[in-house]
Amino acid sequence: MKASKGSALLAKVKQRGDLYAPVCPSRGVLEHITSRWGVLVLIALREEGTHRFSELRRKVGGVSEKMLAQTLQALEQDGFVLREAHPVIPPHVDYSLTPLGQEVAEHVKGLTTWIEDNLHRVLSARTQEVSRKKAS
Template sequence: MQNFHPTGICPIRDILSHLSSKWATLILITLNANKTMRFSDIQKSIGDISQRMLTVTLRSLETDGLISRKIYAEIPPRVEYMLTERGYSLIPHIESLVNWATDNMPMIMKNRENK
């Protein structure tokens, strides 16, 4: 039997805790589709994310090295976000999950109705 107890650093728990939020996944997909984006453009693209949640999620993704932030010394300051090489390496896995969800959602919804 393979155990997944939280002893030491568990990569599964650690990584999935950051990526399992719908916001992190949506931000990564949005940046992949649009390449370089400003904060307000990300917020407009996602729509229902609060400014605070977007800020927190961007910081978390940046800390993990999945996105980078470039600050331009202008008035007002301009900040742009983009995927890093590590972020791009994650995209095929996210796309696989999105495809799986799209393919299976009708039956999952049907199963939920029957319960």
């Protein structure tokens, strides 16, 4: 029974990921999604309609062209983003979420909305922390 330890582990992983395990590929997926710009790109793409490259760049404040391209490519590889390039002479590329991407984006949106709504609570917690440290 304990002969096929390795293959059992592999089969296990194919069914479900385990983020606590350092070698599990789910770690990479998580990092693509929760990367500095990944989160923001996902919630930007969640807004209705298709999106152009430079439109996204304007929307996501502070992202460089290089980083936006890199982030979009990573999300595309993981099957979250659909890239449609129209071979016209002023280049035209449309980005949108795949069904898979829409599912993740929902979760991400839930998190980001919570942060935006509860920012004041976090900020007041921070200032209290500072005064607590001053007292000690």
